[in-house]
Amino acid sequence: MLTFIGRRVVLAIFTVWAISVLAFAIIQLPPGDYVTSYIAQMATMGSVVTDEEAQNLRIQYGLGRPIYVQYYKWVKLIAQGDFGMSMEWRRPVTEVIGERLWLTVVVSVAALILTWALALPIGVYSAVRQYSVGDYLATFVGFIGLAVPNFLLALVLLYLGFVLFNAHIGGLFSPEFNDAPWSWARVWDLLKHLPIPALILGLAGMAQQIRIMRANLLDELRKPYVVTARSKGLPEPRVITKYPVRVALNPFASTIGYTLPYIVSGSIIVSLVLGLPTVGPLLLKALIAQDMFLAGTIVLLLGVMTVIGTLVSDVLLVWIDPRIRLEET
Amino acid sequence: MIAPAEPALEADHTMVDVGREPVTSLPRETLLSVRNLKTYFPQDEGLVKAVDGVSFDLYPGATLGIVGESGCGKSVTARSILRIVDRPGRIVDGEIRFRRPAADGGTGTGHVVDLVKLAPDGSEMRSIRGAEIALIFQEPMSSFSPVHTVGNQIIEAIRLHQPVDRRGARDKTIEMLRRVGVSSPEQRVDQLSNQLSGGLRQRAMIAMALSCQPTLLIADEPTTALDVTTQTQILELMRQLQQEDGMAIMLITHDLGVIAEMATDVAVMYLGRVVEQAPVDAIFHNPRHPYTRALLRSIPRIRSRSRERLTPIAGSVPHPYDRPTGCPFHPRCADFMAGKCDRLEPSLRPVGDQHAVSCFLYE
Numbered sequence: 001m002l003t004f005i006g007r008r009v010v011l012a013i014f015t016v017w018a019i020s021v022l023a024f025a026i027i028q029l030p031p032g033d034y035v036t037s038y039i040a041q042m043a044t045m046g047s048v049v050t051d052e053e054a055q056n057l058r059i060q061y062g063l064g065r066p067i068y069v070q071y072y073k074w075v076k077l078i079a080q081g082d083f084g085m086s087m088e089w090r091r092p093v094t095e096v097i098g099e100r101l102w103l104t105v106v107v108s109v110a111a112l113i114l115t116w117a118l119a120l121p122i123g124v125y126s127a128v129r130q131y132s133v134g135d136y137l138a139t140f141v142g143f144i145g146l147a148v149p150n151f152l153l154a155l156v157l158l159y160l161g162f163v164l165f166n167a168h169i170g171g172l173f174s175p176e177f178n179d180a181p182w183s184w185a186r187v188w189d190l191l192k193h194l195p196i197p198a199l200i201l202g203l204a205g206m207a208q209q210i211r212i213m214r215a216n217l218l219d220e221l222r223k224p225y226v227v228t229a230r231s232k233g234l235p236e237p238r239v240i241t242k243y244p245v246r247v248a249l250n251p252f253a254s255t256i257g258y259t260l261p262y263i264v265s266g267s268i269i270v271s272l273v274l275g276l277p278t279v280g281p282l283l284l285k286a287l288i289a290q291d292m293f294l295a296g297t298i299v300l301l302l303g304v305m306t307v308i309g310t311l312v313s314d315v316l317l318v319w320i321d322p323r324i325r326l327e328e329t
Numbered sequence: 330m331i332a333p334a335e336p337a338l339e340a341d342h343t344m345v346d347v348g349r350e351p352v353t354s355l356p357r358e359t360l361l362s363v364r365n366l367k368t369y370f371p372q373d374e375g376l377v378k379a380v381d382g383v384s385f386d387l388y389p390g391a392t393l394g395i396v397g398e399s400g401c402g403k404s405v406t407a408r409s410i411l412r413i414v415d416r417p418g419r420i421v422d423g424e425i426r427f428r429r430p431a432a433d434g435g436t437g438t439g440h441v442v443d444l445v446k447l448a449p450d451g452s453e454m455r456s457i458r459g460a461e462i463a464l465i466f467q468e469p470m471s472s473f474s475p476v477h478t479v480g481n482q483i484i485e486a487i488r489l490h491q492p493v494d495r496r497g498a499r500d501k502t503i504e505m506l507r508r509v510g511v512s513s514p515e516q517r518v519d520q521l522s523n524q525l526s527g528g529l530r531q532r533a534m535i536a537m538a539l540s541c542q543p544t545l546l547i548a549d550e551p552t553t554a555l556d557v558t559t560q561t562q563i564l565e566l567m568r569q570l571q572q573e574d575g576m577a578i579m580l581i582t583h584d585l586g587v588i589a590e591m592a593t594d595v596a597v598m599y600l601g602r603v604v605e606q607a608p609v610d611a612i613f614h615n616p617r618h619p620y621t622r623a624l625l626r627s628i629p630r631i632r633s634r635s636r637e638r639l640t641p642i643a644g645s646v647p648h649p650y651d652r653p654t655g656c657p658f659h660p661r662c663a664d665f666m667a668g669k670c671d672r673l674e675p676s677l678r679p680v681g682d683q684h685a686v687s688c689f690l691y692e
Contacts, residue, residue: 224468225475230413232486232537233459236450243474321476322521 008314012307019303024071027296035063041087084293093297104278108263110194111202119206123213124245138210145207151269154200169196170275197274201267205259216251220244253316260309360577361387361545366423368409375650379405381601384677392578394592398646402601403581407547411458412449420445430544460490463538467550469530473522480518483537490541505536528559542574549581564591585628597621600657607684617686619662664690
């Protein structure tokens, strides 16, 4: 078990390294070096960068030296928590991303939890009561969830919320809490705003998970071990939850790895529509403005989140399915 | 029909009414009495009458062999008795009268319940299922959960029906595994079923089935998926455990060799019905029903002359949606009587001591 997790962690570190190379490549993509474009940017703003300052920056980033040295210097700065400057915002990238990153994580995890919490029981119900009214209803809602783009759903909800309740459901905070420092009141305000974006972001994934759970469970319900469990005299709900659901969870858990980045990257348009202060819209703007340190950093962080999600799903799988444990040892 | 509230133990002949005996009149020694059991599966294409009027009796400590071709309703009969018929199948008629052991576990004869009248997932049925009637079946490869240890599943069965703690149940599990001949049970108990061979898995299944000392063990093709050597060992084990524990066995198989080796009585099934029931000697030496005779003729014999051809049964089992009228066997029967067998339905009638046949040849 521990060797298995250890191996996965080593693999994860390699993957993160590969992602960092990619992010670095993205930063290097625009013509000219960073300092030149920084000076140009400053000039348009009317401020002048002295030669001395420019020279210091060149040394800091190893400009003019071989590419691997530049990469090494960049990684070293990141290790110190310095992700470079955002040209568009003219502030350190860490400051720009800062709170947005945590809010992204909060929204994503909330969407994920909501997805699972609803998909699991609905999927189980759909399989156990196959072809019942409830099953057809879940299928119907599920396909709508899959077919309707979630930004459209966000627009519809915004409209309905405004027309019916005269409420503005966008954003993650009430206006008075937008720039307020963290407090319990602000956390509570966040929690109140969270369900709608989480539902919108999670709906497509949820529909997919319901179908996966239903199909898996239908396969498992026909296996002889279910008859064995039933013939012991176990109550039916226990028969279902202890045996076939447990086995059917396996592919279900393995989707967590890609669901997390899917929610983050898929949330850009929804975040724009709903005005969510997450990194999605930031990435879009950074790419448009060729703000490469910001874009590279966001790509790096999204990549790392994907790796973490995959790692979590691997560990979950081993915990759920002891057969994997056996194969690995 | 309302079941009598207080089941009397003695047969009360004054209570006999409407052609169906009351629930209480089970002869003292009968353990299980199935009467006119019908289990149907409504499908989009039509109604599948998987079990269509099955009747037989089973006595304590005896072994009833149920033989028949695939699809004749053997397994559905077994599942009907346990009340675990898969949706959309359901019991539409008949009685399954089962004698429960005396409540104090003593020597009393207990009382009789009609399993058909119990709720399938109700507490009374669940206290019978697994504790008094246990099931083993043919897929030893997949009859244990792939993600739980063997021990976990046996311990669960024990704790479900007996007031023991986890520790005690585990000790009992190890003891049961040892009894069924699993080597080093202390290690096996914590293994997953896919670490066990087919023979070992079937032994573990038997250990689980017998862990609560059932009075009836239903073995549904228990050796079909095993090689011949393992098959003999498993049958030997079942016989030995039956002698020790005194449970009755309902042995479902299509293998007449297994029947000859194990059974005291035999019920021959064809298309959801029992066509002949008799003690095992009578079945092999004095078969009455044309189907039983044909079945016996189709077995290869070790002393037969070389190049002698086997006599297969003409035709094949009809499609379930397309059952023949009259006697279901008439299209394949050598003794077919036109105008009778294809019009009227024969019923099970006694033709000798404990020997009953459902055929117009004997009416």
